[in-house]
Amino acid sequence: QPGRKLVADRALFFRNPKSQKISQIDLLGHVHLFEPGHLLVGSQAVLDLQTHRQHIHDLVYRVVRKTDKAEYNAWGQAQTALRDENAILYLQHATYSTCSPANATWQAKVQRLQLDRKEGWGKARNLVLYLGGVPVFFAPMMTFPLDKRRKSGFLFPTAIYSNVDGFHLRVPYYFNLAPNYDFTFTPEAISKRGYKLSGDWRYMTARSFSHLFLSALPSDRLFKNFRDNQAPALYTDAMDGPSLRRLSRNS
Secondary structure, rough: OOOOOOOOEEEEEEOOOOOEEEEEEEEEEEEEEEEOOEEEEEEEEEEEOOEEEEEEEEEEEEEEEEEEOEEEEEEEEEEEEEEEEEEOEEEEEEEOOEEEEOOOOEEEEEEEEEEEEEOEOOOOOOOOEEEOOEEEEEEEEEEEEOOOOOHHHHHOOOOEEEEEEEEEEEEEEEEEEOOOEEEEEEEEOOOOOOOOEEEEEEOOOOOEEEEEEEEEEEOHHHHHHHHHHHHHHHOHHHHHHHHHHHHHHHO
């Protein structure tokens, strides 16, 4: 078929008893399915040529989407995969990452994963995010973008590590308010400092672009430790008494 290529060790063809046209193909052993933007490799597959549904077991997948401004590239593994008549891909007990398979900095493991390239969004249920093999985040349900199209909802969380601050975990929520302005709210947990809240507002007109970013860390444990335990040893009233008093008034 134009744009589609199938490879397998064995193939069984079934004909419709009325039309005598091939209605289903069963593929067994080292199955490779090539389509524009899709590569699926599995142990066996069933293809319904009448409904265009495809069911594949024990697979590795790759999804690629190119636009004029960006390229989206993701890969993973799954116990089973179903591609329906609308080209939506459903994965069971799957992994997902946009990193290189040789060096996956982050990876998500999900009970169920749905990838809709036409709408540009994915949906995951019972998601666990791993950073360098360490689980750092869990969500019972999450949606995430597959391209540059905008939609309100949670963006994919990010996790980093700093020798000074410890682990940072950010879970941003994006508000698609209008075609020319939006807002992103990002709560962040910092293991050695506390909780941080950030807001990012963007506004665009035909002649200008405005960007307002606000961030607050209401209770900084590292700062309080410095203020209470280290600062008194660094300053004396004779050396810098006013500075020490101003420091002691800060929270």
